[in-house]
Amino acid sequence: MKRYWYFASTLPFFPFGAVAPMTIDEFDERCARFVDIGGMALIRCVEKARAGEYSAEMDASPFLKSFLRFESGVRNALVVARAKANKWDPEAWLRSGIEVVEVSQVVQAVLGAPDPLQAELTLEHERWNVIEQLSALSSFELDSILAYKMKLLIAIRCAIFNKERGTEEFNTLYQDIIDAAAGAAGIALDTGVVP
Secondary structure (H helix, E strand, O other): EEOHHHHHOOOOOOOOOOOOOOOHHHHHHHHHOOOOHHHHHHHHHHHHHHHOOOOOOHHHHHHHHHHHHHHHHHHHHHHHHHHHHHHOOHHOOOOOOOOOOOOOHHHHHHHOOOOOHHHHHHHHHHHHHHHHHOOOOOOOOOHHHHHHHHHHHHHHHOOOHHHHHHHHHHHHHHHHHHHHHHHHHHHHHOOOOOO
16 A cells, blocks of 8 residues: 655644644645545545445545444444333334444443533544554555544544533523423413314
8 A cells, every 4th residue: 555654744643632733624635735546535535434424435445444334333333222222123223234343332431421412522532542443553554644534523523512502502492492382382271272
């Protein structure tokens, strides 16, 4: 596999929880300068793999194939765990053709989080750890650059989480529900008919 000695060495290090050192557009612009056409096709696949979506181009990257298997496995395992807790049939939400992977510790960590924000942060941290493991032996190769973009996506997503804004949104939604219920109750009292 081709190595990107110079380009990979110019990418600044950042740990989980840190602010992303660049935007995705800036990263893609850098890639366009240093990565060949075939590599750029794979770089464009990173968002799809992150979303758990398959693309035939991913077959050229051991990293993307492995990450997609992990991501799809986690999503399916979360569906099964949530369906079991709610006594639903998970079949309608499972992604077909997905190989079962060992993700029980990840699912337990996510479902054991004390609140939705911590669950999201836990899941992103687990993804980060998997990215580190999958790209550990591909320094300077395209897979390490793909892993870097995946980490950027995680850092950018985590940066938009804001507890105060989330609480404000929750309160707004909750008040909308209360208002709708009060309106429905008022109609029922006035007319005797439940809407």
